[in-house]
Amino acid sequence: MNSSLTETGPEIAGQRTGDEPALTYQPHVDVCDTGSSLTIRADIPGASAESIDVAFEDGVLSVYAKVPARELPGRVLRQEYGIGDYRRSFRLGDGFDGAGITAEYRRGVLLIDVPRLGAVRPRKVEVRVATS
Amino acid sequence: MQTFRAGFALPLEELRDEMDRLWTSLTAAPPLHGWGTERRTGVFPAVNMRDRDDAIVIEAELPGLDVGDIDINVTADEVVLKGTRPEAAGQPGDGSAAEASVTWLRRERGTGAFERRLSLPVAVDASRVEAQLIDGVLKVTCPKAPESQPHKVTVRTAS
Numbered sequence: 001m002n003s004s005l006t007e008t009g010p011e012i013a014g015q016r017t018g019d020e021p022a023l024t025y026q027p028h029v030d031v032c033d034t035g036s037s038l039t040i041r042a043d044i045p046g047a048s049a050e051s052i053d054v055a056f057e058d059g060v061l062s063v064y065a066k067v068p069a070r071e072l073p074g075r076v077l078r079q080e081y082g083i084g085d086y087r088r089s090f091r092l093g094d095g096f097d098g099a100g101i102t103a104e105y106r107r108g109v110l111l112i113d114v115p116r117l118g119a120v121r122p123r124k125v126e127v128r129v130a131t132s
Numbered sequence: 133m134q135t136f137r138a139g140f141a142l143p144l145e146e147l148r149d150e151m152d153r154l155w156t157s158l159t160a161a162p163p164l165h166g167w168g169t170e171r172r173t174g175v176f177p178a179v180n181m182r183d184r185d186d187a188i189v190i191e192a193e194l195p196g197l198d199v200g201d202i203d204i205n206v207t208a209d210e211v212v213l214k215g216t217r218p219e220a221a222g223q224p225g226d227g228s229a230a231e232a233s234v235t236w237l238r239r240e241r242g243t244g245a246f247e248r249r250l251s252l253p254v255a256v257d258a259s260r261v262e263a264q265l266i267d268g269v270l271k272v273t274c275p276k277a278p279e280s281q282p283h284k285v286t287v288r289t290a291s
Contacts, residue, residue: 028240030241070191
């Protein structure tokens, strides 16, 4: 099965994007195609589950996570990363089931599953043991 | 008569093997410090560190890690963060049977072992260090040793 994935927006992962009023970062992602769905994992540390928006419209999957400012008071000894919102979107193409998308957030990682239309999902069938 | 130079007897097979080797490295997870073109410039995890009146506070982004995946060792003048970021379960590379049928479209999240040593500017009390991990953000608070705390001197006026 052919997979196509096009980045919409700035290309470089982990970089600040310039068109936002506040600081916004592109999260690093892993995307894999399992045949029946696309699985996307995004590193968005510092976000909380309630502040994450996942939208699918016209074949474009977009993720936006608002990250509350967290100040570290005191004299700066090291400043190796900035804190801001996360935003990234991908054009997935046709054939995906927007209504079937599921998302889960755990330990700073967002996991999104985008099923293909008409894909046969593995179904768990309970087996009952007959007693004589 | 056509002759072949030694080493070029099976050029197509050699090419195929070379392509396989290249492909393997292309589809591997990136190292934790990135491939070198991104903001991850050689260190993992990136940290922010502050000098407060009463403590040195260190914050690090460690998405995907559980408390048990991180070792924090504190001595009087050094903090060592150590651990491993594993492949997520169900992903290619985790060794499961589903692995073969999966195609990677993006692979940017690094995996592997890390160790970061941070020297502290003042002595801290290693026995009172506190750490919390919330939503992939680690915060380590190292209270300063009594001798490193700012000491206020009251000036008495001679009468």
